[in-house]
Amino acid sequence: MRVLFIHPNFPAQFRHLAKALGSQPNNQVIFATKNENPAWKIPGVTRAMYAPHRQPNRETHHYLQNFESAVLEGQAVYRTAEQLKKQGFVPDIIYGHSGWGGTLYMKDIFPHTPLMCYYEWFYNGYGADADFDPDDPLSVDDYLRIRSKNAPILIDLVNCDQGVSPTQWQRSQFPSEFHSKISVLHDGIDIDYFKPNPGAKLILPQLDLSHVHEIVTYVARGMEPYRGFPQMIESLAYILERRPHCHAVIVGSDRVAYGKSLPDGKTYKQYMLEKVPLDLSRVHFVGSLPYGQYLKVIQASSAHIYLTRPFVLSWSMLEAMSSGCLIIGSDTPPVKEVIKDGVNGLLVDFFSPKEIAERVDEVMKHPTRMAEIRGQARQTIIDKYSLQQLLSRHLQLMKKLAKCS
Known part of the structure; x- marks a missing residue:
């Protein structure tokens, strides 16, 4: 052919x-x-x-x-x-x-x-x-x-x-x-590549979090409102306050992939870090990563935040589910097509940083119940998206x- x-x-x-x-x-x-x-x-x-x-x-x-x-x-x-x-x-x-x-x-x-x-x-x-x-x-x-x-x-x-x-x-x-x-x-989604690695510790060339037991992850091509970057940053202020030993790892480029840029020339990362005081010793911006390092991030994730407007569904959410991530996803149509709240992930109001933080807290407090949801997340990908x-x-x-x- x-x-x-x-x-x-x-x-x-x-x-x-x-x-x-x-x-x-x-x-x-x-x-x-x-x-x-x-x-x-x-x-x-x-x-x-x-x-x-x-x-x-x-x-x-x-x-x-x-x-x-x-x-x-x-x-x-x-x-x-x-x-x-x-x-x-x-x-x-x-x-x-x-x-x-x-x-x-x-x-x-x-x-x-x-x-x-x-x-x-x-x-x-x-x-x-x-x-x-x-x-x-x-x-x-x-x-x-x-x-x-x-x-x-x-x-x-x-x-x-x-x-x-x-x-x-x-x-x-x-x-x-x-x-x-x-x-x-x-x-x-390649389920043989994107698979869970129980007990994985996160060690990247530029970051060693092998001593950290609570890691919140976020992955996007850019840092922009279309993928809920501002709401995610606001939620981190609550998450880090509630969970004093928790760290956050943010994968993506400091640019806008979808939607409008800020009129004053600032990036959304600059704008949000000026607006929201965060302990940057516990918030790690690692940029875009090659597949092998990106896989290590999601395999070590305790809770993975995925937010999107009603737009194209990101491969990253499905790859994270295949890797056994506990997805905290926006209650928007592209996400709801895949995730049922409390079954194979958790859904939140896109515009509510407090609710995002509360659900992250829920994940950390109930590891046994969440293990079942993680298993269902991977099974969803095996059954429908492999x-x-x-x-x-x-x-x-x-x-x-x-x-x-």
Whole structure:
């Protein structure tokens, strides 16, 4: 089977699929991407590099700058695909992430090849992430800009042969008339890698907490309101006061991955540490970590705080559950799809730092009862989200679609 993957950030959501397909000698797997990082190599997978020839014009209406960026991306991928076609490569299936623009013109260069799109998020001004925080109201301009962001995704929804969305919640954000095209199929969690390590002590190159018995953990790509970073920091003030021997480990970059930055140029970390006095000898910001060190953090976790607006569900929450973490998660739709309060985790009001602290305290006081919840958390991932099951389903879907061409 000849496969063309498309994602600017190789290998992203397609890592496991590309690895599985690349390991079979009868397959030819090409990955169109902008990521040249030599640290990421997948045997049997060839990278086809592309780069837009310019950035969006600053004078373009700001509602349309996202669309212009997608068009430039799609144009660049088309040109790369054109070269592949001249070299004799015509894929049996194309699978790309919708929204960036890379998939926009694939039906023009390969009209008879099935197009499969990964649909991560559809932007809505009402009832999801954008209008979730009452202290951060949207302007009319925001509503119109948000609606316009869907233009490249809508083109893909019309043109694709099959779509995939990782959760029911994320699929529900797309217009109902397209639901028949979108299967719910998570990327999958490697349960053999992300597994509990009872009695694990946390020792990182830059941090030794082997003497600490209570560790609260928090993991996110960035430090931002979308993932409840301000509420988590506020909760730590209560947690450290209630639990004098407790430490907190925060994994993530001091940046905004989703949502707005502060207007004064400060990061949310700077802003919150100025606002909330914390004993920084017990709060450890370790930055982004390689997988091996990140795994050690969640395996040593006593309580893991995961907060999110009604938005894309993070892999990190499921990886933490697979590792036996006790999740204290926000009572928001993406989390509630996976976690039932008191069964396989604990749910809290996203906006209540005091409630977060109270539930952390509850975890520390009742280790026996919490051990059962930890076990149920891992079982949830084994039953519903394991890579070992979902990868085969994903591959079957691709092969079925390719044979229909």
